[in-house]
Amino acid sequence: MKTLLPPNSTELERKLAEVGKDAFDLPSIRIIKDIDHVPSQFLPFIAWQKSVDYWDDDWQEELKRKVIKESRDLHRLKGTPAAIKKALEPFGYEVNIIEWFEVEPNLVPGTFKLEIDLIGKPLNSDTTAEINRLVGETKAASRPVTDIQFTTNSPVPVYIATGYQRAVTVSSYTRSI
Structure with a gap:
């Protein structure tokens, strides 16, 4: 043995x-x-x-x-833009990350914006809280989010305001196909 x-x-x-x-x-x-x-x-x-x-x-x-x-x-991947996309991917969201240097006028250096398409899923306070939590846990601690824009194809228009880090107002709207 x-x-x-x-x-x-x-x-x-x-x-x-x-x-x-x-x-x-x-x-x-x-x-x-x-x-x-x-x-x-x-x-x-x-x-x-x-x-x-x-x-x-x-x-x-x-x-x-x-x-x-x-x-x-x-x-x-934790701490990279790819980590944010990967964290939201299992929930079926499409994520577009816009870095501070990719827009005119430039944002504050080191910051970024998010555009999240919920692809027909409803937007409510639970969804918003879950997205904020996932983004907060996967992004680099030194990289603040300046804005999150939600897009949903839900049949009823949804408008929601939420604060994220620097109390930035975020809105959601229904998009027509």
Whole structure:
């Protein structure tokens, strides 16, 4: 038997190692590695293990699995404009980031604006709070957002005002196709 026990291990330690040698070959251990086949009741624990920054038990199971799978890539990108897009992507939003130097007249150096298309999803205070939270957690701490513009194709026009960091007013409007 191959073992990692030191040569001076006791007989009890060797017997315990022998008894437990097949523990990691159990199907229950192997299935946890495959996020698509993990029973749904284990998803919150795997999310914690994979350092998922934010978890909501009310999300659909498919979204939970997607967030777990993408957690590692998101941590690699954290603090970049791509991280903001990737954080909002699982929710089906289209995000356009406008850096301070891309507009005339230029914004304050180091700042950026966001244009978010909700693609037909409703805009309400929960959606706004979730977007603000995701943007705040993924952007670089030294890069303030000056403006967030929401676009939605919901059948009812929605106007909402929200403050973000420097108390900037943000509005949403219905766009016709």
